[in-house]
Structure formats: structure tokens, C-alpha cells
Amino acid sequence: MNPAAMTAAHRTLPFGTKVQVTNSGNGRSVTVRINDRGPFIKGRIIDLSKAAARELGFLRAGHTRICLEHG
Numbered sequence: 001m002n003p004a005a006m007t008a009a010h011r012t013l014p015f016g017t018k019v020q021v022t023n024s025g026n027g028r029s030v031t032v033r034i035n036d037r038g039p040f041i042k043g044r045i046i047d048l049s050k051a052a053a054r055e056l057g058f059l060r061a062g063h064t065r066i067c068l069e070h071g
Contacts, residue, residue: 001036001047005051006031006032006049006055007036008046008048009035019031020069021052021056021066021068024064046066046068
């Protein structure tokens with residue numbers, strides 16, 4: 001996964017799928033492309049690149065509650 005790109009890892013979504021991720025805490029949204037598998041940490045559904053986390057405003061926290069939409 002490229003930390004500077006708007007990419008993400010998901011366990012089952014096909015590579016190339018675009019999903020909209022919204023930070024539930026502040027309402028910021030980004031669209032990311034699935035290009036990796038993961039996360040492999042219990043309770044997590046998606047791993048975002050550093051660029052996506054920065055845009056969503058939770059880079060320092062490391063994790064946050066999100067809303068995930070794909071179509």
C-alpha cells in the first residue's frame with residue numbers, strides 16, 4: 001500500500017473497488033481504492049493509507065470510528 005496515495009486494505013472487497021470512508025467524529029470524507037489485503041487486527045474492517053488518515057483527521061490517533069460506503 002502506498003502511504004502517500006488514497007488507498008486502503010480490506011479483507012474481501014475486490015482490488016480496485018472504490019469506497020467512500022467518512023470519519024464519524026468530524027464528518028470528513030475521502031474516496032479510497034482497495035489495493036491490499038487486511039487488516040488482520042480483530043475488530044478492524046479497513047486499513048487506510050497515511051494520506052487518507054490525514055485527510056480524515058485521525059493520523060495521530062491511529063484509529064477512529066468510520067462509516068464505509070461502496071457501490
